[in-house]
Amino acid sequence: MGGVGSVFMAIFGLIFLSAVSSMGAPPVFTLFAVAFVLLAVCTAIYGFYNALARNRMTEYDITDRNEEIDPIASGLGYQRSTENEGSVGQKDKPRKYEGDFCPFCGASVSSDFDFCPKCGKDI
DSSP states (O other), X not given: OHHHHHHHHHHHHHHHHHHHHHTTOOHHHHHHHXXXXXXXXXXXXXXXXXXXXXXXXXXXXXXXXXXOOOHHHHHTTOSOOSTTXXXXXXXXXXXXXXXXXXXXXXXXXXXTOSBOTTTOXXX
């Protein structure tokens, strides 16, 4: 959706750019329109790449460990690899961090939770 929205944003930016340059508006409006179009193109490239990439990144961290791997979270050690893990609901491995509190945000966490209910991090 981000890529498609960015294409529409770029089209609007081109219309705005042509209107601004044809009516002789101050140069700041032309620079704004050019920056708007460039931002839209970059966002569209990122959106389409991220939608089609094999190991794409989720920006909202809403996946669980049996879906896709988040490369940033994996690189930071927040997310376990999906290899050799059972289906959802099975506990093959213990939690990374024991205790009654989330090590990332400090929220109270029950011992049967694998993810913090407040920040969503893998504990």
